[in-house]
Amino acid sequence: MTGIAFEQELNEEQLRAVQAPDGPVLVIAAAGTGKTRTLTYRVAWLVERGIPPSRVLLLTFTNKAAREMLERAHELVGEAVGGLWGGTFHHMANRMLRMHADLIGYGRDYSILDEDDAKRLVKLTIDDLGLPAKLFPKPEVLLSLYGLASSRADSIESMAADRFVNAPFIRPEDVVKVHRIYGERKRALNAMDFDDLLANGLKLFQERPEIQERYSERFRYVMVDEYQDTNTIQAEWVDALARQHRNLMVVGDDFQSIYSWRGADFRNIMQFPNRYRDAVIFKLETNYRSVPEILDVANACIAGNPEQFQKTLKAVRPSARKPVVGQLQDGDHQATFIIEQIRRHLALGVPAREIAVLYRSHFHAMELQIQLARHRIPYLITSGVRFFEQAHIKDVCCLIRLVGNPMDELAFGRMLELMPKLGPKTVSKLWDKLGRRFDPRSARDRDELIKVLPGAAREIWQPVHDRLRPLFDERPVVHPSEIITAFVESFYQSHAVTLFDNAERRMEDVDELIRFTTRYETVAEFLSEVALQSNLDNEPAGEDQSGEVIRLSTIHQAKGLEWRVVFILWAMEGLFPSQKTIMENGDLSEERRLFYVATTRARDELTMCCPRYRRNRDGGVQAFMPSRFISELPADLVQAVRPGRGLY
Numbered sequence: 001m002t003g004i005a006f007e008q009e010l011n012e013e014q015l016r017a018v019q020a021p022d023g024p025v026l027v028i029a030a031a032g033t034g035k036t037r038t039l040t041y042r043v044a045w046l047v048e049r050g051i052p053p054s055r056v057l058l059l060t061f062t063n064k065a066a067r068e069m070l071e072r073a074h075e076l077v078g079e080a081v082g083g084l085w086g087g088t089f090h091h092m093a094n095r096m097l098r099m100h101a102d103l104i105g106y107g108r109d110y111s112i113l114d115e116d117d118a119k120r121l122v123k124l125t126i127d128d129l130g131l132p133a134k135l136f137p138k139p140e141v142l143l144s145l146y147g148l149a150s151s152r153a154d155s156i157e158s159m160a161a162d163r164f165v166n167a168p169f170i171r172p173e174d175v176v177k178v179h180r181i182y183g184e185r186k187r188a189l190n191a192m193d194f195d196d197l198l199a200n201g202l203k204l205f206q207e208r209p210e211i212q213e214r215y216s217e218r219f220r221y222v223m224v225d226e227y228q229d230t231n232t233i234q235a236e237w238v239d240a241l242a243r244q245h246r247n248l249m250v251v252g253d254d255f256q257s258i259y260s261w262r263g264a265d266f267r268n269i270m271q272f273p274n275r276y277r278d279a280v281i282f283k284l285e286t287n288y289r290s291v292p293e294i295l296d297v298a299n300a301c302i303a304g305n306p307e308q309f310q311k312t313l314k315a316v317r318p319s320a321r322k323p324v325v326g327q328l329q330d331g332d333h334q335a336t337f338i339i340e341q342i343r344r345h346l347a348l349g350v351p352a353r354e355i356a357v358l359y360r361s362h363f364h365a366m367e368l369q370i371q372l373a374r375h376r377i378p379y380l381i382t383s384g385v386r387f388f389e390q391a392h393i394k395d396v397c398c399l400i401r402l403v404g405n406p407m408d409e410l411a412f413g414r415m416l417e418l419m420p421k422l423g424p425k426t427v428s429k430l431w432d433k434l435g436r437r438f439d440p441r442s443a444r445d446r447d448e449l450i451k452v453l454p455g456a457a458r459e460i461w462q463p464v465h466d467r468l469r470p471l472f473d474e475r476p477v478v479h480p481s482e483i484i485t486a487f488v489e490s491f492y493q494s495h496a497v498t499l500f501d502n503a504e505r506r507m508e509d510v511d512e513l514i515r516f517t518t519r520y521e522t523v524a525e526f527l528s529e530v531a532l533q534s535n536l537d538n539e540p541a542g543e544d545q546s547g548e549v550i551r552l553s554t555i556h557q558a559k560g561l562e563w564r565v566v567f568i569l570w571a572m573e574g575l576f577p578s579q580k581t582i583m584e585n586g587d588l589s590e591e592r593r594l595f596y597v598a599t600t601r602a603r604d605e606l607t608m609c610c611p612r613y614r615r616n617r618d619g620g621v622q623a624f625m626p627s628r629f630i631s632e633l634p635a636d637l638v639q640a641v642r643p644g645r646g647l648y
Helices: 012-018 035-048 063-081 089-104 115-128 139-152 156-163 172-189 194-207 209-218 232-241 292-302 331-347 362-374 391-396 398-404 409-416 424-433 443-452 455-473 480-499 503-517 523-538 579-584 589-599
Strands: 025-029 056-060 085-088 221-224 248-252 280-284 324-328 355-359 379-381 550-554 563-568 602-611 613-615 621-623 639-641
Touching: 012 035, 012 280, 025 035, 035 056, 035 063, 035 221, 035 248, 056 063, 056 089, 063 085, 085 089, 089 194, 089 209, 089 232, 115 139, 115 172, 139 156, 139 172, 139 194, 139 232, 139 480, 156 172, 194 209, 194 232, 209 232, 221 232, 232 248, 292 589, 292 602, 324 331, 331 355, 331 362, 331 563, 331 602, 355 362, 362 379, 362 503, 362 550, 391 398, 391 409, 391 480, 391 503, 398 409, 398 480, 398 523, 409 424, 424 443, 443 455, 455 480, 480 503, 480 523, 503 613, 563 589
Parallel strands: 025 248, 025 280, 056 085, 056 221, 221 248, 324 602, 324 639, 355 550, 355 563, 379 550, 563 602
Antiparallel strands: 613 621
């Protein structure tokens, strides 16, 4: 191994962190400042000082991050890095449990349940308890709840009461009972699910202090990547591992803490100096990713969060054009504008894979998806499936499909199979009894359906039946949006919480679908548009096997990525930041961090779109003001553009 020229290969900020003295260290690594490089060189620095790699532990959140760091460390110091413990929290907890699981009641040869195995075991528990499968949360919904409760060290009953507050037919005590029996069955099978690895890793240390002391002694140095994303269990486990030597280096960016909804605890990184009073803090502020004009916007935006570790991104790249604020009319105008700019960038030689469109919520991209499909511009949604192909959108369109075509057996089957005790065979028999047609507009057809439904399904369908009577019997013309709204409000809204662990987000999509339908006067027009979009989406011309496609993504899933050109959709007050966050607690610090993450994904050009109007569910329009994250910016940091009046 040859000596590494640390002073030549690192900037001053990175060098100070890499050569930090023993003891607790907090490295605040802003976006694009070389966090991975710093951690990798820290490993090399320790090895060059004669620290055996087997006494170093490196914890990451993804296998990809662990592999990247270990490969880079190997490039720096060669085989000398062999023996270093590096991997995800789950991987390391599993490695320890394989040697000591018997001390907490498991065999060391325990199985790890994959997602399908865990769902099957929960489903068996639900069935054995006699709980109605279609009126009770699906296994994946329960597993998500159990995992979140575990990561937060919170009560399952209280979380269930909160999650299912709009579904009174779900009793929190039943959710707790399923969890208890599920746990007993895992023990009987000598099996753990993914969440158990962390929980039992901490339990091992808590119940057997001699094991905690053994590992705390073994690992002289502990390093943690993306510390701002740790949850309660992970933070406690790390503290236990570092207790003996206290050489704990955590690296993260409080400005990029955006995952509280999945259990990450922002307080872990903010309170680190309080838990470790002798901690040394280093800041990485030199940004190698973005042009200075983009960083100016990011710095100004995040300055609105005073209760954080203050830092300022400093650019090394030369100056370029200012970020653009697109002053647009509505969602359709926004889509047209973005397509024009995409074509401009492509003509200038920017690869499609280097262009990304980011958004706060899935439904924000609906109009753009429609226009991209119409213009046959290949795109990839990295944050889910295309809008009209989503399960919940297909579900709520079933009733309106039957209005358009009473002989649509597929729509009838999908809709009825949402009901309890109705599987494909039973639904097929019901379809035959109805004469192989069902017209929701017909009082006779509706009455016949309510007669032939089994008792449990009839009870659930009755509110839908009652809602449809005045809608169709007392109205000469029924708008498409009213049909979907009736089905959603009388049934699907409360039922969705049993189907999806992210029901709230999916209902936002449904709400946007209802807004979308207001532009069509007839059911036929709406259904034709949906069919057209689905077919355009599925045509080969809509994809590019070379990977040269525009990227569409939520900001949450874009974290850690970067592109030359970035567009941010619907940067409007009430949409970004979201109205729900504004109304519920008024704390917009995480929303502001989310906007910061969005802006810092861009390397060369950033465009923030501000459509002034958006359709309401009643067909009217609502006026919006630009997001406070934009209106608070100094005017000289951005250039406002009204398409057709200037810049381009």
